[in-house]
Amino acid sequence: MSKPRLVEIYDELLAFFGPQHWWPGETPFEVIVGAVLTQNTAWTNVEKAIANLKDMGVLSFEAMVDLPHATLAELIRPCGYFNIKASRLHNLLGMIQARYRGDLALLAEEDLATLRQTLLEVKGIGPETADSILLYATNKPTFVIDAYTHRILSRHGLVSEEEASYDDIQNLFMTSLPNSTDLFNEYHALLVRTGKEFCKKSTPRCSDCPLKPQELRPIHE
Numbered sequence: 001m002s003k004p005r006l007v008e009i010y011d012e013l014l015a016f017f018g019p020q021h022w023w024p025g026e027t028p029f030e031v032i033v034g035a036v037l038t039q040n041t042a043w044t045n046v047e048k049a050i051a052n053l054k055d056m057g058v059l060s061f062e063a064m065v066d067l068p069h070a071t072l073a074e075l076i077r078p079c080g081y082f083n084i085k086a087s088r089l090h091n092l093l094g095m096i097q098a099r100y101r102g103d104l105a106l107l108a109e110e111d112l113a114t115l116r117q118t119l120l121e122v123k124g125i126g127p128e129t130a131d132s133i134l135l136y137a138t139n140k141p142t143f144v145i146d147a148y149t150h151r152i153l154s155r156h157g158l159v160s161e162e163e164a165s166y167d168d169i170q171n172l173f174m175t176s177l178p179n180s181t182d183l184f185n186e187y188h189a190l191l192v193r194t195g196k197e198f199c200k201k202s203t204p205r206c207s208d209c210p211l212k213p214q215e216l217r218p219i220h221e
Helices: 003-017 028-037 043-055 061-065 069-075 082-100 104-109 112-120 127-137 147-155 166-176 181-197
Strands: none
Touching: 003 166, 003 181, 028 043, 028 082, 028 104, 028 127, 043 069, 061 082, 069 082, 082 104, 082 112, 112 127, 127 166, 127 181, 147 166, 147 181
16 A cells, blocks of 8 residues: 555545534534444434533533433433443443543543553453544544545555554554644545545445546536
8 A cells, every 4th residue: 555545535525625624623622422322323323412511511520420321321312322322421421520620621632552552451442433533532643544534545555454453553643643643633524525425335326436536437417
């Protein structure tokens, strides 16, 4: 895999879609909550759960950290696995309370490597969730790898579909691109949109994909 192709992919997607203004969260805390809730579900379901939390006035660290498990689980029911995710949220908030006194500004001041390891030590927080929090809530330069990214790169022969690990793919991006939070943010968002609209799991729209050579795409009147 050569560096220029990763840059070409970014340029092609940005030219096709334009800036994505991602992640869809109004505050760092909302982004943190969303990163946990979006595990194994569509973002539309997360939006419903976030709306419930806002309607009840509990979308803040101070309110949620003391919220009973059953109450939190019921509010986030739309996102699926709500009991598990309620526990994961409380595990994460408990760590933030114990290590950073509940202060997200202190959390954001932690260096990237230390904070990433701290997040990964929280039960229920995996690499994708941790990196989403790092990139989108604390503005630290780390590349988020998700199913869309893995699928797109494997279908284009840039990584192995079966053998490439999360760390392998992340390392590919982070050693081949400038170390830029804005770039990692935009690139990931563009890959997500490509995966949703074109590089679908079972019915890919390859003929119209912005990553397909222009001369091979159909001409639409």
